Amino acid sequence: MNIDRQPAFTRRQFLSTSLVMASAAATLPAFLNRSALAMMPSLGLSSMPGVPEDHILVVVQLSGGNDGLNTVVPFSMDQYYRLRPGIGIAANNVLKLGDSGVGLHPQLAGIKELYDNGMASVIQGVGYPNPNRSHFKSMDIWHTADTSATGNGWLGRYFDSECCGYGKGESGTPEKNGKPGAASVSNQPGIAIGRTAPLAMQGQAIKPIAFESEDLFRWVGQDVHKALSDPYHKLESRQAPEGDNSNAAFLMRTALDAQVSSDLIRKAVRQRPLVQYPGTGIGQQLQLVGSMIRAGLPTRVYYVQHGGFDTHAQQGGQNGRHANLLGQLSQAIKAFYADLKAQENDRRVLTMSFSEFGRRVAQNASQGTDHGTAAPMFLFGPMVRPGVIGDHPSLTDLDDGDLKHRIDFRSVYAGILEGWLKADPRKILDGTYKALPVIKKA
């Protein structure tokens, strides 16, 4: 069995159905029109509210190593103030989370509001054994859910395992509930906003779609002369030989994917959002995601990034560099959920934030913090199990100046896979991790 690539037939099917849809959409007002959707049940575009297939996961990556201790502040621990005399957040300024003894950075007011409305959970002390302090290695560990950081991304493996299972027949149709052809939206690749496609979403067969602006998501050459359009589409639709894993074959498959995706996505993002988003990088990225969700794209996973957290020097405390980054995050998340609520899609969307590591407990000589280990994760959405999950790691029982993690991040992934995406985590995560209950009980 060859697991290097998606069966060619599926791609042909993708292509032909997308052309059907494009022509149907041209004569009908709505982009995603139910009768157009009805033509392609096998592609699972008929998303219906309330069924698990309808769930969406949005991943927010905080790149550079977010300082967890100044994000969720353990203001009740004296040691925090002893080790962070220059950058600690005063207890009376933190946004206290009940009687948990921890509170949010004052710039996280938007997230505090979600928290108060039962739409946020804070998972404390998340990490993994023998933590790696290299940005790249640790980021790869989080992306692959593997401490050796090898293999494909965890979300990529999710797509691979859910989609058109290998050896399940040439149609590539997943045999859900024993009924061939039953809808599953998960064979639609995930979408990453940005210039790069994150490793987390790279599967063996399914690769994410990544773009920064929809205007650049088509070939402008066809505007030069009408005679170019037909040969262009023929050249881009050539099939790579079965089983060929060369770069040339990889490029041919990607070219085919690009054609299919182009129409779908450009139409989706052309709408105006229902609420005003902040003009920040993370705000604009979440606005794009909001518009795609609103357009009814069947995509189940979106990925956005918020960078600049590598605060080795002058990171600030209540104000300053780190505070600004948190403020941008908080405002963007708040606008995103306001938009989703206005769309009546909020209950379909779970958002998860993570960073490759937290930072050392003690500040350094440059009023900053160096690479550390465990840190909190946030989950947002009306369906999360709200509140503070887990205990804060000790600030006195340290591992060479670093926090000892209490929850393995793969338990959080398992909780999301099982509780939200309704997938079997054992098939996706190498090894067995107890699924952390992160979703509200029905």
Add this chain to the structure above:
Amino acid sequence: MPTQPEAPTKAEPGRSGRTTASMTPIKAASFGYNQARHLLWRAGFGGTPNQIQTLLSWGPERSVDYLLDTDKAPFEAVRADQFDRNIIRPPTPDEQAEIRRARQSQNQEALARIQVMQQERENRDRLQAREMQKWWLGRMIETPRPLEEKMTLFWHGHFATAFRGVENSYHMFMQNMMFRANAVGSFADLLHGIIRDPAMLRFLNNNESRRNRPNENLAREIMELFSLGIGNYTERDIKEGARALTGYTFTDDEFTFQRNNHDNGGKTILGVSGNLDGDGFVKAILAQKACARFVARKLYAFFVADIPPLEATDNDRTLDPVARSAIADLASVLRSSDYALRPTLRRMFLSEHFYDDRIRNQQIKSPVQLVVGAMRSLNTPVRSLSALNDACDLMGQNLFMPPSVKGWDGGRSWINTGTLYVRQNILAFLLTGKRAQGYDPLAKTDERYDPMPLLSELAKASPGAEKDPAKVAEYLLKLTLGSAPESARSILSDFARSLNTGVTPDLVTGMLLLITAMPEYQLC
């Protein structure tokens, strides 16, 4: 009558046989059109039909030596005053006094004025960084010494430093000059140079390292990413290395060694003991076999074949044996020549392995390679360095702004459905002036591209063929892709029939538009 010996069957590229691991020099007789074209693309940024013919007539040795002897081709030298070194500078004593006075008297107006001036400087510096990106792209397009710029780009990706973390464009320029000066020189000089480089010292926070509180950032990355690779050093080597690097900092634009901030105590790094300083640390690294292997591997991945990263191959234990033995061979040249790059590159560019069918046309072009290569090989107008620079950014390669200290991953990571469109569109822009939204509004979009000179070599080799659309299609495919797949030939011939104009500039440009949008055009 003796029977004719059977003609040797020509192996279909990539279809049969195995990649040769032979590092012995290619025979002159085996150095044909495809090999000359390949050398121009890999050791540079591609070449015109005429340049391919020139290398072909020179043969492999002379061609490779021409590319390696970068100082023999005359070209405008880079001048230190090319960019303004004083945009970001330490405040003068007068300015310091003014700032002090304003702070003491809490003169809000003066403080605000100082802040505005500071912001203006930062804005000007950002603009200068952008000018530097365009300048470098322009230099890559114009240079008669392509390998010099290509190696400068290689070192930029290897010792990856980003303007955002340096916040001083002139320091980035100084680093760029250092890379160019040592482009095909010695890796040892580069490694000794990088611990004195203000941009790097700032980027990895060594200027903030203190004798009693060493900052480990530079020591870690030197071993992890610049010289040895994970698994070839210990956490203790990092701690001791960081101590060796204390006191290495800079003042304004100059490297300075702060003796009183340097930890002079005994250290043991990679088995070498003594009162090591930064140079002692670098020497201990260079003495490691793993260092030559690491550098050879990086060169191999950049010039020869996309190989999985070190960490994905169990420290190369699971790497394809052919690649592994080629890397070992290059590493031994590097070691025996005391890290001299010229003999190492010469070995690589002359090897039979380098010209193997399964090595040629298999590498995914970096965005810079794509853009610069298109202009150099097809002679398109430049139109707008600004637009080209923006496109490189969208394709994932922003010069002076690598994503991280790890540099660009390269290979398949350049490609996804989004970047593929940018790649197709920037080529359409170069060929026709048609621009995708977001490109430079000042771009020269009216300038017409004349593709006809490309056909002169075809006319020379086979008079009359330049008037036959099918033969022109085949010729253009071989020029741009290194091969002419049957499926593409027939689609292009159909296109020519649909226009029915004979071979005109518009037809040739149209064919080039289609070819450069083909998935295979992303390879070299």
